[in-house]
Amino acid sequence: MTQTTQGPRGPAEMSDAEELWYSGKWIDRVPQWVSITVLGLAMLGLWWLIAELMPQNLKILLAGPADTFEELWDTTKNIVSGGHIAEGLWITTQEVLLGFLAAAILGFVLGVVVGETRLGKRAVMPYLVALNALPKVAFAPVFVAWFGFGVNSKIVMALFIAFFPVIVDTAAGLYSVDADTVMLFQSMEASRWQTLRKLKLPSALPFIFAGLKTAAVFSVVGAVVGEYLGGGHGLGELIRLSAQTLRIDRVFALIVYLGILGLILFGVVAWAEKKLLFWHKSEIFEIQGTG
Amino acid sequence: MTTPAYGIDRAGLESRPVEHEVVRVTKLNKTFHKRGLKALDDVDMTLRHSTFTSVIGPSGCGKSTLLKIMAGLIPATSGEILLNGKAVTGPRQDIGIMFQQPTLLPWRTSIENVLLPIEIRSGAAAAQAKRDDALRLLELVGLEGFDHVHPHELSGGMAQRVAICRMLVTGPAILLLDEPFGALDELTREYMNVELQRICRERDATSFMVTHAIPEAVFMADQVFVMSARPGRIAAIVDVDLPRPRNLDMMTTPEFGALVRRVRHSLDMGIDGGGLE
Secondary structure, three states: OOOOOOOOOHHHHHHHHHHHHHOOOHHHHOOHHHHHHHHHHHHHHHHHHHHHHOOHHHHHHOOOHHHHHHHHHHHHHHHHOOOHHHHHHHHHHHHHHHHHHHHHHHHHHHHHHHHHOHHHHHHHHHHHHHHHHOOHHHHHHHHHHHHOOOHHHHHHHHHHHHHHHHHHHHHHHHHOOOHHHHHHHHHOOOOHHHHHHHHHHHHHHHHHHHHHHHHHHHHHHHHHHHHHHHOOOOHHHHHHHHHHOOOHHHHHHHHHHHHHHHHHHHHHHHHHHHHHOOOOOOOOOOOOOOO | OOOOOOOOOOOOOOOOOOOOEEEEEEEEEEEEOOOOEEEEEEEEEEEEOOOEEEEEOOOOOOHHHHHHHHOOOOOOOEEEEEEOOEEOOOOOOOEEEEOOOOOOOOOOOHHHHHOHHHHHHHOHHHHHHOHHHHHHHHHHOOOOOOOOOOHHHOOHHHHHHHHHHHHHOOOOOEEEEEOOOOOOOHHHHHHHHHHHHHHHHHHOOOEEEEEOOHHHHHHHOOEEEEEEOOOEEEEEEEEOOOOOOOOHHHHHOHHHHHHHHHHHHHHHHHHHHHOOO
């Protein structure tokens, strides 16, 4: 109990500090940036060691840190100067963004239908669950056949992989509304629309944002899978070509850019969540599933 | 300290003016057919203006069901509830309700929460027009200067004070309180009960409170309805003629102790008798 005056965010910060004080584990007393840096350097060292110890004839299969960083530098130069990698990055970015936006809108609308209507819950939801159980990647060739080798098939693939978590989380958020507060709204003779707009949707926002953060990660997966299987000129295609010619250093460098793309999108969603949901505390480093 | 015209000297029943009826419940029955449960069995009662009624009973005796039917939130199977002479058939503006949890909207400030019932019923402009009233209510419950604070910055007791304002803002004829301070710690709860008494007296409110704490039921009430379970019915009525305003010291007096014993005795009888048909 070191803190006696409380700012607006006082209690939450104090409980964190207390947690740190009471937990005796040494790792909790090390600043987090130190542990992150140390672990990062250790993994770099391990990577370097494995690459060095590879038999000479297999060295080409694993680019070491030095080669990768050198290639990353070349890749960056190419991107800055507007070369073909910049073009690929731009194409993939468009696919990811449009796929994500479509997934967010479609997922939200279907989520409200499922979460708010009996028909949605009883008839639509079972189909969505069944659809989600299918290996969605398997549909990629179908989308290529339907939408061609251009960006459209990749956008649809990103949408297809990313929209389901938005639906489920939106519906779950609408179900999770406090029963007493719903009763309060009944006692105020609130219409169904008023209850949805003034109570249920704002209450569901933390869930909806959890779904959007998953969708942000999944839409990158969708776009890249689409490119692997459907060609085009995006980063996925460049990675596939680089791997075929055993330019593993370039593969790694391009994957770094894919990771940055995903992180930025995730970060923007997490930032919007933090700005919008000032009353709700959310962990930015939530464990994400993979698609 | 404001003094209602008849208020301060209520020591004897003789000196207590008979106020007009606000609520009359007649032969109220509620059966949950799916579960084959008779929750309420021929409940009759009268709530007079500016009185406080506590309802106490074992869990499952239907006291919360009774409160929800009175609020127009669930229908009765048979029987009638009149509020100011008009049958309650659904939620109404002149019914105020409060739950164990504050049920404040966390994205709204205190004053926006208080004005919510106005906004829902009559729109944002009407709510804006009632702003001064809402500020006065916040002042009444001791939350002056907290109008622009969000619920996550309020303590549990303060949040319930905002809920009280939200209940009062439409000027209801009856306050229905479903274990209003049940989620608070004991000290805060006692303090809030004293505060609620003060607020009810200042507003001349007619109140109906469900509780499962005997001392609280006695401390707050002019009359205590003791309910028995399965089927839920009113087993006894205990009149509490302790003078007002009451303070916490009164809870140690022999008179208070005798009333608590009477309520407990009625409860025990009700529970024993409840199993017999």
